[in-house]
Amino acid sequence: SKVIFSGIQPTGIPHLGNYLGALRQWVKLQETESDDTRLLYSLVDLHAITVKQDPRQLRQWRHESLATLLAIGLDPARSIIFHQSDVPAHSELMWILSCTASVGHLSRMTQWKSKLALPENAKPLDSPLQLGLFSYPVLQAADILVHQATHVPVGEDQSQHLEFTRSCATGFNHLYGDVLTEPETILSPAKRVMSLSKPADKKMSKSDTNYKSRILITDSREEIQRKVKTAVTDSIDGITFDPINRPGIANLVTIMQYLLEDELITPEELVKDIPTKSALKDRVTDVIDAHIEPIRERFNKLMSPDDRDYLIDVAEEGAEMAITSAEETMKKVRDAIGFGSAS
Ligand code: ATP
Ligand code: MG
Numbered sequence: 454s455k456v457i458f459s460g461i462q463p464t465g466i467p468h469l470g471n472y473l474g475a476l477r478q479w480v481k482l483q484e485t486e487s488d489d490t491r492l493l494y495s496l497v498d499l500h501a502i503t504v505k506q507d508p509r510q511l512r513q514w515r516h517e518s519l520a521t522l523l524a525i526g527l528d529p530a531r532s533i534i535f536h537q538s539d540v541p542a543h544s545e546l547m548w549i550l551s552c553t554a555s556v557g558h559l560s561r562m563t564q565w566k567s568k569l570a571l572p573e574n575a576k577p578l579d580s581p582l583q584l585g586l587f588s589y590p591v592l593q594a595a596d597i598l599v600h601q602a603t604h605v606p607v608g609e610d611q612s613q614h615l616e617f618t619r620s621c622a623t624g625f626n627h628l629y630g631d632v633l634t635e636p637e638t639i640l641s642p643a644k645r646v647m648s649l650s651k652p653a654d655k656k657m658s659k660s661d662t663n664y665k666s667r668i669l670i671t672d673s674r675e676e677i678q679r680k681v682k683t684a685v686t687d688s689i690d691g692i693t694f695d696p697i698n699r700p701g702i703a704n705l706v707t708i709m710q711y712l713l714e715d716e717l718i719t720p721e722e723l724v725k726d727i728p729t730k731s732a733l734k735d736r737v738t739d740v741i742d743a744h745i746e747p748i749r750e751r752f753n754k755l756m757s758p759d760d761r762d763y764l765i766d767v768a769e770e771g772a773e774m775a776i777t778s779a780e781e782t783m784k785k786v787r788d789a790i791g792f793g794s795a796s
Pocket of ligand 1: 460461463464471472473474475606607608610611643644645646647656657658659660661
């Protein structure tokens with residue numbers, strides 16, 4: 454049967470890229486998958502510490518991130534929602550997978566280079582690189598494989614890591630027999646939402662130092678308006694949909710299109726009656742605000758002191774179910790390796 458797993462780092466409130474590329478898909482799967490599909494969604498805090506974090510800030514972000522997952526409509530009665538660090542089997546399987554994972558393959562991953570702002574041809578040993586930032590794709594592979602996930606809904610920036618995950622499964626299975634499941638990637642149509650400040654070449658990111666480069670799913674109407682106003686466009690008159698020559702405009706139009714979710718209307722049609730950039734920005738602001746208003750309201754309610762205990766309960770119950778799910782796999786893994794007493 455199907456198992457769906459995905460994760461998000463608790464390194465700030467999710468933005469529209471996270472939402473359109475991954476989170477909205479998580480909620481849709483909850484609505485469309487049959488009851489026997491297991492759904493697991495993790496706040497991957499062990500990944501968050503691959504870069505420097507302030508402990509108090511991280512604790513706050515873990516709490517807020519859980520609230521955002523509930524605010525977008527994930528239902529803890531249907532989906533297993535948990536903090537990664539509450540389930541030690543993720544780290545245990547990571548070690549086991551590191552014993553077969555290839556350093557060469559890891560060094561070809563691009564994310565450690567972009568997080569350290571290193572050039573694309575950078576080599577691991579020449580750079581100020583922490584082991585965890587280099588090897589975290591192995592942890593990500595463990596996150597997925599420890600639950601025997603068959604499908605992983607993520608944004609396009611994660612395709613490379615999913616490929617690596619499959620190679621970890623193959624590597625393990627080759628040595629120890631057919632234990633781990635190779636997962637498939639599920640990409641949403643909005644697989645890469647671009648930064649508002651660098652729409653030609655950077656994806657929208659939680660870790661971008663320019664907070665105006667992203668719109669958070671809890672932003673107020675005023676914040677949305679301010680950020681959309683300063684979004685980089687171009688100096689061409691009028692509005693056309695032309696992703697190659699007008700990436701800034703195209704990004705705003707596609708954000709709008711994905712939020713409206715009307716498959717029958719093309720981006721070209723969407724901009725047909727919009728005369729100017731300021732009219733486009735007003736329109737985009739309205740569409741974003743209308744869509745996230747209910748999310749923002751639910752989030753604010755969940756963050757009130759009254760709901761604190763409820764969130765703690767959700768995390769505890771999620772952890773318990775995730776531990777059970779992971780143990781099913783770990784029993785087989787330990788047995789295949791030769792750990793424990795033979796059954
Ligand atoms: P960071 O910059 O710290 O890596 P992030 O914004 O990339 O943060 P993650 O927690 O790493 O957020 O990713 C959560 C999910 O959101 C992943 O599935 C990722 O592929 C997806 N995602 C992130 N950014 C975008 C984007 N701009 N467009 C579409 N999907 C995205
Ligand atoms: Mg990321």
